[in-house]
Amino acid sequence: MSGMSPEMRAKLKTVSTATLMTALYKRGFRNQMIQGVLPLKAGGPTMVGEAYTLRYIPAREDLNPITVFRDRAHPQRKAVEECPPGAVMVIDSRKDARAASAGSILATRLMVRGCAGLVTDGGFRDADEIARLEMPSYHARPSAPTNLTLHQAIDINVPIGCGDAPVFPGDVIVGDGDGVAVIPAHLADAVADEAVEMTAYEDFVTEEVRKGRTILGLYPATDEQSLADFAAWRKRTGR
Numbered sequence: 001m002s003g004m005s006p007e008m009r010a011k012l013k014t015v016s017t018a019t020l021m022t023a024l025y026k027r028g029f030r031n032q033m034i035q036g037v038l039p040l041k042a043g044g045p046t047m048v049g050e051a052y053t054l055r056y057i058p059a060r061e062d063l064n065p066i067t068v069f070r071d072r073a074h075p076q077r078k079a080v081e082e083c084p085p086g087a088v089m090v091i092d093s094r095k096d097a098r099a100a101s102a103g104s105i106l107a108t109r110l111m112v113r114g115c116a117g118l119v120t121d122g123g124f125r126d127a128d129e130i131a132r133l134e135m136p137s138y139h140a141r142p143s144a145p146t147n148l149t150l151h152q153a154i155d156i157n158v159p160i161g162c163g164d165a166p167v168f169p170g171d172v173i174v175g176d177g178d179g180v181a182v183i184p185a186h187l188a189d190a191v192a193d194e195a196v197e198m199t200a201y202e203d204f205v206t207e208e209v210r211k212g213r214t215i216l217g218l219y220p221a222t223d224e225q226s227l228a229d230f231a232a233w234r235k236r237t238g239r
Helices: 006-012 017-026 066-070 075-082 104-112 127-131 185-210 224-237
Strands: 047-058 088-092 117-120 137-139 151-156 160-162 165-167 172-176 179-183
Touching (some): 006 047, 006 172, 006 185, 017 185, 075 104, 075 151, 088 160, 104 127, 117 172, 127 137, 172 185, 179 185
Parallel strands (some): 047 088, 088 117
Antiparallel strands (some): 160 165
């Protein structure tokens, strides 16, 4: 992984996934929101980090007995121990939450190792315990059974599909109350900068709308007066 700069991480923590998706849409990207996942704990901090991926396939029973976890090179265990600090582990569980992608012990290990978050398009067991961790986590719904019943971990840090979104290792992952966005790595700096600018304008618009101003000509800014008022607002607020 390239290593995200502290400046970019700080910028992305101030913007929403909705704003990021608009910036990506302007660049022709329409499929960068992981579908069907929500935070286990509402109101938590924004999750930002580079993607480190784990891929599951349908389990084949003769290759996936409970004894596989004795192998230190088992992909799930290996991924938990190798996901870099500051990264977000993103798991392709085939949008199937009938069996768990991981549980609280593995999530706790990721948190202690300094990882920035955990995402699956399936589910986690021990969901209540994971929700209480300081590390943000996202899933489709709780899953009590062990992953052995349906899933088999097969690949680490390869391109995956998670909730119908393409996720490549090193892509920038941002999660908030609305869900999880995936920013292609080569666009991350430009998208972060644009999202910060968009957020400033949206904050200005929100203030104006609360005062009773019409959105016509304001959102989007099709009137010159809106741009002039925004410039004055930025000067006054230091934004």
